[in-house]
Amino acid sequence: MLIMGVMAIAIARIRDLFAVSMLSGIFSLTAAAAYVVLDAVDVAFTEAAVGAGISTVLMLGTLALTTRQEKVTGGKSKGTAAFFVVAVTGAVLIYGTFDMPRYGDPIAPIHHHVAPRYLEKSFGEVGMPNVVTSVLASYRSFDTLGEVFVIFTAATGVLAILGRAGRRRREDEIADETVTARSDDASPDKDKETAS
């Protein structure tokens, strides 16, 4: 996790967007390793496949369609102001952690509400040894259905945005080509005129 901290700061510093997207992929993979250490194997699977895999591909696709280099913009004052805001927020959040239960504390309130019920009864009710799967697919199946709707909406949105943009881009290019073709046609005439 300390490695993740270093990596996040590197992401903040580096201006080459290709390196940034690669680093964010490695960042996700490190996060997946941390999840395994923290006993969340299902989450680690998802993070490694979706976070490290698909996100990086999407990021690289965007870079291919846009640009690779981040421009040096914004004065130093903007960075300082942002750093000040971030430092204050971080200090408040760290102050908040002092009220948190200790790491791995088995008597923390989070472990005493519905979680024991899932652990004790889900095998009898759903018949799946993996509790995460049975909660995801059975007890919280409407939540998962909602997730599917979100993905569908996102996919539709991406298609709607990029489909139209791609068409306009192509029309622009066609227009550009016709313009250049015309100027090509025109230039020999001009040459002739100047020659004559």
Add this chain to the structure above:
Amino acid sequence: MQGIVDAFAPLYAMWQSFEAFMAGPGSPGLLGYWIVVVLMMTGFYIVIAHDNLVKKIVGLNVFQVSVFLFYILMAKVSGGTAPILADGIEKYANPLPHVLILTAIVVGVATTALGLALVVRIRNAYDTIEDDEIQAVEEEEDT
């Protein structure tokens, strides 16, 4: 077989020292949360201090991962195992945060995809993905 186990012994020792460091009496047991706060603030800084839109989305991702880590940290029980039921195991990690984060990761990727698509569209319309340049173009169009 024993050779393989021995080969992974240093890794296992590292893991155990990590666990001891996070939960032991020497530290207040809050180190994980502090790392989460640092990650979250780094993401926040990237979002507010950088003008590049792709960089902003990467910052949002970092922020997101820090929230995921926060949940997973809370789900951890010392001495417990992954929440897959097996004979002879008494303590499991809390499965509920795992489920919530599983959903959140996938939704996060969906929103990232949408954001990146918008970036591509903005680039087509304004020919730049820098926030301040976009504003300059807009002001030019207004006047």
